[in-house]
Amino acid sequence: SQTIHQWPATLVQPVGSxxxxxxxxxxTSNPNxxxxxxxxxxxxxxxxxxxxxxxxSSEVPQNLSASRPQDRQFILSSKKLxxxxxxxxxxxxxxxxxxxxxxxxxxxxxxTVV
Amino acid sequence: xxxxxxDPQALSIQEGENxxxxxxxxxxxxxxxxxxxxxxxxxxxxxxxxSNEREKHSGRLRVTxxxxxxxxxxxxxxxxxxxxxxxxxxxxxxxGSNYKLTFGKGTLLTVNP
Numbered sequence: 001s002q003t004i005h006q007w008p009a010t011l012v013q014p015v016g017s018x019x020x021x022x023x024x025x026x027x028t029s030n031p032n033x034x035x036x037x038x039x040x041x042x043x044x045x046x047x048x049x050x051x052x053x054x055x056x057s058s059e060v061p062q063n064l065s066a067s068r069p070q071d072r073q074f075i076l077s078s079k080k081l082x083x084x085x086x087x088x089x090x091x092x093x094x095x096x097x098x099x100x101x102x103x104x105x106x107x108x109x110x111x112t113v114v
Numbered sequence: 115x116x117x118x119x120x121d122p123q124a125l126s127i128q129e130g131e132n133x134x135x136x137x138x139x140x141x142x143x144x145x146x147x148x149x150x151x152x153x154x155x156x157x158x159x160x161x162x163x164x165s166n167e168r169e170k171h172s173g174r175l176r177v178t179x180x181x182x183x184x185x186x187x188x189x190x191x192x193x194x195x196x197x198x199x200x201x202x203x204x205x206x207x208x209x210g211s212n213y214k215l216t217f218g219k220g221t222l223l224t225v226n227p
Contacts, residue, residue, distance in 0.1 A: 032214075034215070043218050043220050046215075092157075100164055103147075103204075106156050
């Protein structure tokens with residue numbers, strides 16, 4: 001069966017420090033991968049999605065970047081965190097083929113920038 | 115940008131009552147999905163309805179889709195305290211080979227025992 005791992009669960013980082021959040025998927029090949037951010041009491045904002053290794057699409061301009069060095073690995077990074085980067089970050093995957101597929105989410109990372 | 119908009123933003127009901135949440139969207143879609151999120155956790159998929167379907171059932175869940183009005187509703191019957199969570203609609207859109215899900219802001223449902 002397919003599983004998705006996302007870590008760490010919580011993170012407190014000072015302003016100006018770098019960030020690296022990792023997400024890996026098991027049990028499937030060539031998934032679509034997504035990074036979402038959820039601000040407190042808000043909906044999910046799509047940050048990045050990837051349809052293959054090295055292929056990253058950015059949905060909104062921001063202080064963050066994403067990379068997909070391996071088929072089932074998706075990394076969210078920042079060189080210098082801002083206070084506004086605080087939030088709940090969720091990684092998700094869906095099947096590559098097919099137009100009617102659901103997304104499977106990790107348990108999220110609560111990032112607090114202080 | 116946000117595609118779906120849920121209504122109401124918050125809903126409080128008594129156990130045993132039905133809960134209805136609505137979702138409106140703006141552009142054409144391949145499907146519409148509903149997800150549930152317990153506080154501080156990831157989202158869990160509940161049900162998917164395709165653009166050529168009008169109604170779908172899954173256990174105590176009933177989803178309708180009106181593509182002419184660009185709206186959907188989620189009905190939870192005979193609610194339980196364990197149904198307390200945030201519920202999100204998401205629209206599935208494809209552009210070439212890129213398939214992505216766009217979420218609304220959610221409805222916070224509280225079921226009081």
